[in-house]
Amino acid sequence: RYSDFHDLHEKLVLEKKIDKNILPPKKIIGKNSKSLVEKRQKELEIYLQTLLAIFPLAAPKILSQFLHFHLYEIIGITAALAEELFHKGEQLLMAGEVFNIKPLQLYAVTQQLRQGKPTCANGDARTDLGHILDFTCRLKYLKITGTGGPVGNSNIQEHLLPFDLSIFKSLHQIQINHCGAKLINGLTSSKHTLATLSVQFSATSMMEVLVPEAYEFDQWEPEGASSNPVTAVIPTWRTLTTLDMSHNSIAQIDNSVKLMPKIEFLDLSHNDVPLVENLQHLYNLIHLDLSYNKLSTLEGIHTKIGNIKTLNLAGNHLERLSGLNKLYSLVNLDLSNNKVDQIDEIRNIGGLPCLEKLVLSNNPLSIIPDYRTKVLAQFGDRASEVCLDNTITTEKELDTVEVLKAIQKAKDVKYKMSNSDKKVRYMNRSTTTFKLIYLYNSINNVCLLNLCATHLISFLKKI
Numbered sequence: 222r223y224s225d226f227h228d229l230h231e232k233l234v235l236e237k238k239i240d241k242n243i244l245p246p247k248k249i250i251g252k253n254s255k256s257l258v259e260k261r262q263k264e265l266e267i268y269l270q271t272l273l274a275i276f277p278l279a280a281p282k283i284l285s286q287f288l289h290f291h292l293y294e295i296i297g298i299t300a301a302l303a304e305e306l307f308h309k310g311e312q313l314l315m316a317g318e319v320f321n322i323k324p325l326q327l328y329a330v331t332q333q334l335r336q337g338k339p340t341c342a343n344g345d346a347r348t349d350l351g352h353i354l355d356f357t358c359r360l361k362y363l364k365i366t367g368t369g370g371p372v373g374n375s376n377i378q379e380h381l382l383p384f385d386l387s388i389f390k391s392l393h394q395i396q397i398n399h400c401g402a403k404l405i406n407g408l409t410s411s412k413h414t415l416a417t418l419s420v421q422f423s424a425t426s427m428m429e430v431l432v433p434e435a436y437e438f439d440q441w442e443p444e445g446a447s448s449n450p451v452t453a454v455i456p457t458w459r460t461l462t463t464l465d466m467s468h469n470s471i472a473q474i475d476n477s478v479k480l481m482p483k484i485e486f487l488d489l490s491h492n493d494v495p496l497v498e499n500l501q502h503l504y505n506l507i508h509l510d511l512s513y514n515k516l517s518t519l520e521g522i523h524t525k526i527g528n529i530k531t532l533n534l535a536g537n538h539l540e541r542l543s544g545l546n547k548l549y550s551l552v553n554l555d556l557s558n559n560k561v562d563q564i565d566e567i568r569n570i571g572g573l574p575c576l577e578k579l580v581l582s583n584n585p586l587s588i589i590p591d592y593r594t595k596v597l598a599q600f601g602d603r604a605s606e607v608c609l610d611n612t613i614t615t616e617k618e619l620d621t622v623e624v625l626k627a628i629q630k631a632k633d634v635k636y637k638m639s640n641s642d643k644k645v646r647y648m649n650r651s652t653t654t655f656k657l658i659y660l661y662n663s664i665n666n667v668c669l670l671n672l673c674a675t676h677l678i679s680f681l682k683k684i
Contacts, residue, residue, distance in 0.1 A: 223247065223261065223265075225287075226244065226265055226268070227247070227445065229283065229284070229287050230243075230244040230268075232282065232283050233272070233283065233284065236281065236283070236343075237276075237281055239272070239277075239319055243268060243271055243272075244268055245261065245264035245265065245268065248586075250262075258301055258375045261550070269288070271662060272284060272482070273583075274306075275668050276475075279296055280297075282300075282345065285297045285300070289374075290488075292372075292373055292375075293372070293373070293375050295323075295329040295332050296329075296333065298326055298329035299326075299329050299330055299333050299350055299353065300345075300348035301348075302322075302326055302329075302330070302353055303347070303348045303349055303350055303351075303352040303353050303357065304345075304348050304352075305613070306352045306356045307345075307347045307348075307352045307425070308352055308354070308355040309317055310352060311437065313356075313359065314356070317361065318362065318396075319362040319363070319364050319396075320356075320360055320362065320363055320364070321364045321365075321366065323362070323365070323366065323367070323368075323372075323385060323650075324365060324367045324380070324382050324400050324470070325372055325377060325379055325382060325385035327365065327382075327385070327386070328351055328383065330350070330380040330384075330388065330617075331383070331384045331385045331502065333350060334350070334385075334388075336521070339614060343530055345662060351518045353388075354388060356560070357388045357389045357390070358367075358388070358390045358391065359390075359391055360389060360390070360391065360392065360621075361391055361392060361393045361394065362392075362393065362394045362437055363389060363392055363394070363395045363396070363397075363546065364394075364395070364396045364398075364587055365395070365396070365397045365398070365400060366398045366399060367379035367380050367398060367399035367400045368399065369399060373414075378399055379399070379400070379589075380399055380423075381401060381404070382400045382401075382404065383401075383404040383405075383406065384404070384405065385404070385407040386405065386406065386407040386408050386410065387407030387410040388407070388447075389407075389410075389411060390410075390411075390414075390581050391413045391414055392415055393416050393417070394412060394415070394416060394417040394418075395408075395411070395415065395417070395418055395419070396419040396421075396484075397412040397419065397420045397421070398422055398423065399422045399423065399582065400420050400423045402420060402423045402424040402425070402429050402430050403425075403429050403433075405423075405430075406435075408430070409432075409433065409434070409456075412456055412457070412458050412459060412460075412461075413459060413460065414460060414462065414538060415458065415461055416461060416462050417461075417462070417463040417464075417465075418430075418458075418463070418464050418465070419465035419466075420465070420466050420469070421465070421466070421467055421468045421469065422468050422469065423469065423569070424466060424470070424471060424479045425470045425471065425472075426467070426468040426471055426472075426473070426474050426475060427466060427471060427474065427477045427478065428475050428477040430466065430597065431458070431477040431480055431481070431496055432455055432477045432479075432480055434453070434455065435453070435455065435477070437453075438452045438453040439452055440452045440453065441453040441454070441455050442454055442455070443455055443456075443457050443479050443480050443482075444456050444604050445457070446458055446479075451607050452501060452572065455480060456480075457480045457481070457482055457542065458480055458481050458483075458484075459483070460483065461481050461483060461484060462483055462484060462485045462486065462505075463484070463485065463486040464481065464486070464488070465485050465486075465488040466488065466489055466492070467488045467489065467490040467492070467510070467609065468490075468491045468492075469490050469491075469492055470492065470493060470496065471489060471492040471493065471494060472492070472495070473494065473496075473498075474489065474494060474497065474498050474499050474500060475499065476499050476502075478499050478500065478502055478503060479499070479502045481503065482502075482503075482504070482505070483505055484503050484505060484506055485506060485507050485508065486507070486508040487500075487503070487506060487508070487509050487510070487566065488510040489509075489510065489511055489514070490510045490511065490512040490513050490514070490533065491512070491513045491514075492513075492514050493514065493515055494511060494514040494515060494516065495515040495516060495517070497511065497516065497519070497522050497525050497526070498518070498525065499509045499525075500525040500526050501524060501525045501526075503526075504528070504614030505528075506526060506528065506529060506532040507528065507529060507530045507531065508529075508530065509529055509531070509532050510533040511532075511533065511534055511537070512533045512534060512535040512536050512537070512555065513535065513536035513537070514536075514537055515537065515538065516534065516537040516538065516539060517537070517540075518539075518541070518544070519539065519540040519541070519542065519543070520543065520544045521544060522544040522545065523546075523547035523548055525542065525547075526548070527547070527548070528547060528550050528551075528583055529551060529576075530550055530551060530552045531549060531551075531552060531553040531555070531631075532548070532554050533553070533555040533557050534554075534555060534556055534558070534559070535555045535556065535557040535559070535580070536558040536559070537558075538559065538560055539556065539559040539560060539561060540559075540560045540561060540562065540566075541561075541566060542556070542561065542566045542569040542570060543566075543569050544569075545569050545570050545573075546569040546570065546572065548573060549573060549574060549575065550575055551570075551573050551575060551576055552575050552576060553576075553577065553578040554570065554578065554579050554580070555580040556580060556581050556584065557581060557582045557583050557584070557610075558578045558581070558584070559583075559584050560584065560585065560595060561581065561584040561585065561586055562584070562585035562586050563586065564589065564592075564595050564596065565587055566586075567581075568599055569600040569621065570599075571599035571601065572601045574603075576603075576607060577606060577608060578607075578608045578611075579596075579607055579608070579610075580607050580609075580610055580611065581596065581609065581610060582610045587610075591621070593609055593610075593614075593618060593619040594613075594618050594622050594625060596609060597609060597614060597618060597619075597622050598622045598625040598626055598629070601626065604622045604629060605619055628658045669681060
């Protein structure tokens, strides 16, 4: 409204001594007419352009806020952030809280550092860029959250903004959401301090986050690896124990995982991974979440994750469980929302000595009559130790399991006896056959002797 421009002008005249006559005069008669409104718009546009010409380096704070520079313009954004940290920065650091920042703010800081201009252009020490740099050097917990669409009333798309994280020197934990992973620079500068890394709704591959510099080389190896000469040796993430790259568009577990030798918790859920590979390099991995991917086979999985304790495979395309039979350390297993339809497949996990929690809900086999007891029966004497589908096993179910076990034992005995009878009958048949062959040979030998005797007697008579 014109009254807002009038208030702005009075403050600028008072504080900055600008010419009070540059603001178009107020009209009383016909102020709502269309022609006057259009004329007033043009005059106020000229007024704003004149103010920006008067202050070419940095607009006064009151003018910046009037134009929302603190929301959309580089110097305004950094000035607002610097002033916030001037007042609250030390308190946030002492409390050890997670600091939330927008990609647009990081972009603004990155761009202003590249420009090489004064860090306090408007003369207010509270807005000096140094407050930001001091804070980022000591910050331990950071969260960067972008927007899915334009920022506010602007046309700025945050996921298209590049920014540099090398200004953070002490990060222990960082969470990145809705940013362009390929546009993030300087993340690897925190390799020596970072323990927890989360990147969601941002990446198309693991490599672009964990080893972005690898795209510059034909060959590379992690430091300490003994192999043929390569073009590059990449430092490892020495302190990283937790990596969450869920809800991305990752289609492969690539060899960049070799750079995380101490990783214990890995979350790759809600991606497009079709195959478990390269995880044999993660000797300390105990928790793996591959839920809601595109897995259809688990063959040889024990050679990749032999020491795993918690495994989430929910929401895949699994029909067979044969690859799980050698995961002897497994404690928790989630197989819900897959395509397992045969109770016999449970035998592949029924012998796992440490398994305590099993989830099979929303598989075709879960609608089989007496599904729970038939599944628990596959665990034999350990049935009471297994929690199926987040429900503790009841005494009644255990009684039914004992009955099923007894029936199965009876079937096994009958099967063994049947096989034993078959073996005896086979041996009897074999013995009879041997006797017939012996008798046949004996008869043939007698006939041969009789023939020889007949010829001998005939010969003697001639003599």
